[in-house]
Amino acid sequence: MNTTTRLIVSGALxxxxxxxxxxxxxSGKPYSTLIFTIHKLIALGTVIFIGISAFNLYKALGAQAFVELSVIVVTGLLFLALFVTGALLSIFDAPPGIVLKVHQVVPLLSLATSILSLYLLAKGIKAV
Ligand code: HEM
Structure with a gap:
């Protein structure tokens, strides 16, 4: 799969x-098992796809990609926060409000850092 296709598939997912x-x-609480499963599986697929794409691009770039690596690490931590808060939202009937807030704001931050890391990696590949 070429880099442009990877970027498009990442964005779509x-x-x-x-x-x-x-x-x-x-759909409200209690969460519909069907929609919850769809959301969880798509999220997992998205993270795996973006992770593999970033890893492949990073491998092709080599050890010089320090800035890219730091953006990738931040993105990974943001995704981790989404999985943890997503699990807390589903386990507890009334989790602290901050948990939902984090799960609403972090998607936008992780979208921004994902775009930035794939963009930096793709730009780096072109320059090599
Ligand atoms: C890439 C990872 C993920 C992203 C970008 C993401 C994004 C979102 C977004 C944008 C919402 C809607 C928030 C709102 O409008 O109030 C949401 C809701 C939700 N997500 Fe995720 N999510 C991710 C992973 C997960 C995972 C792994 C789980 C479960 C383990 C999960 C569980 C939930 C739950 C339970 C809600 C409903 C929250 C509510 O009651 O409003 N999410 N997610």
């Missing part, structure tokens, strides 16, 4: 994750 999350949120 991310959009599906956001839309399924909003769908789940609108």
């Amino acid at each position: 991310f959009l599906l994750t956001l839309l399924s999350g909003v769908w789940l949120s609108h």
Whole structure:
């Protein structure tokens, strides 16, 4: 798969994750098992796809990509926060409000850092 296709598929998967999350949120509590499973699986698929794409691009760039690596690490931590807060939202009937706030704001931050890391990596590959 070439870099442009990877970027398009990453964006499409991310959009599906956001839309399924909003769908789940609108369906209310108790969460529909079907929508919850769809949201979780799409989120997992998105993270795996973006992770593999970033890893392959990073490998092709070599050890010089320090800035890229730091943005990738930040993105990984943001995704981790989404999985942890997503699990807390589903386990507890009334989790502290901050948990939902984090799960609403971090998707936008992780979208920004994902775009930035794939962009930096793709630009680096072109320059090599
Ligand atoms: C890439 C990872 C993820 C992203 C970008 C993401 C994004 C979102 C978004 C945008 C919402 C809608 C928030 C709202 O409109 O109020 C949402 C809701 C939700 N997500 Fe995720 N999510 C991710 C992973 C997960 C995972 C792994 C789980 C479960 C383990 C999960 C569980 C939930 C739950 C339970 C809600 C409903 C919250 C509510 O009651 O409003 N999410 N997600």
